[in-house]
Amino acid sequence: MSGTVSLVGTEDPRPWGRAGKRVLIVYAHQEPKSMNGSLKDAAVTELSIQGCQVTVSDLYAMNFEPRATKKDFAGPLNNSDFFNYGVEAHSAYKKGFLSSDVIEEQKKVQEADLIIFQFPLYWFSVPAIMKGWMDRVLCQGFAFDFPECFDRGFLQNKLALISFTTGGDAELYSKTGLSGDIKYVLWPLQHGVLHFCGFKVLAPQVTFAPEYSSEDKRKEMVESWARRLETIWKEKPINCTPSWYFE
Numbered sequence: 001m002s003g004t005v006s007l008v009g010t011e012d013p014r015p016w017g018r019a020g021k022r023v024l025i026v027y028a029h030q031e032p033k034s035m036n037g038s039l040k041d042a043a044v045t046e047l048s049i050q051g052c053q054v055t056v057s058d059l060y061a062m063n064f065e066p067r068a069t070k071k072d073f074a075g076p077l078n079n080s081d082f083f084n085y086g087v088e089a090h091s092a093y094k095k096g097f098l099s100s101d102v103i104e105e106q107k108k109v110q111e112a113d114l115i116i117f118q119f120p121l122y123w124f125s126v127p128a129i130m131k132g133w134m135d136r137v138l139c140q141g142f143a144f145d146f147p148e149c150f151d152r153g154f155l156q157n158k159l160a161l162i163s164f165t166t167g168g169d170a171e172l173y174s175k176t177g178l179s180g181d182i183k184y185v186l187w188p189l190q191h192g193v194l195h196f197c198g199f200k201v202l203a204p205q206v207t208f209a210p211e212y213s214s215e216d217k218r219k220e221m222v223e224s225w226a227r228r229l230e231t232i233w234k235e236k237p238i239n240c241t242p243s244w245y246f247e
């Protein structure tokens, strides 16, 4: 061992990184060789180099169940005459009888300092499988309660970042473009879901129109995401209020 300098457990391999930080990547793409697959892989590589512990929930590969149904409850329902998913989920969470796949995802969320959502934009939103992850995993009692929502949400000590690709280009998603500012699309996801659960939201990573870009440009898109992640732990969350989106 003499003469060997060990960094393990003492110093970040990169001074700007954060060894020991835990990151969960919730990833929705069917094709590993896709742009989304490359962006996910770039994040795993960069964050691992920093010494972060990275977990990936690869939703299609897991065959993740997106439907919010009675099957989510392993014990008796509160009201078997009239089914209310939200009420039953809240109660099952408290009693510890949510289905095991949901409990597993909740554990990953609980352990994470940062959650990255990586997906292609589907109808101005997340793909159904990721929406199902949100519907089932971020249940009342776990992610929020009343009045413990928004800044008081239970996940308030965590960061969240939405990283996605689009079909349309930046021009289409400008304020004067046909689709309007891309920020309008982010309001329901960043504010309605993430901020509601307490997350501090980092600026989104938008990769516009990879299918209509050159190979070189696409490589640059992946590299710029990896470069951003080098200093991700220094970033300040956005001010997630209506003015960030609509002014």
Ligand SMILES: Cc1cc2nc3c(=O)[nH]c(=O)nc-3n(C[C@H](O)[C@H](O)[C@H](O)COP(=O)(O)OP(=O)(O)OC[C@H]3O[C@@H](n4cnc5c(N)ncnc54)[C@H](O)[C@@H]3O)c2cc1C
Pocket (backbone or CB within 6 Å): 029, 031, 033, 034, 035, 036, 037, 038, 119, 120, 121, 122, 123, 124, 125, 164, 165, 166, 167, 168, 210, 211, 215, 218, 219, 222
């Ligand atoms: C149901 C549905 C709804 C949709 N709704 C919308 C919508 O509302 N708004 C909108 O804008 N779009 C929408 N789209 C389009 C969709 O968002 C895009 O098709 C998607 O974001 C493209 O990303 P991808 O990862 O699938 O691209 P891919 O087709 O996988 O990637 C593009 C190219 O990049 C290449 N590539 C992969 N990795 C690398 C790398 N490391 N370096 C260089 N090249 C690489 C791939 O080989 C491929 O040729 C929708 C699509 C569907 C199916």
Ligand SMILES: [Zn+2]
Pocket (backbone or CB within 6 Å): 190, 191, 192, 195, 196, 239, 240, 241
């Ligand atoms: Zn907000």
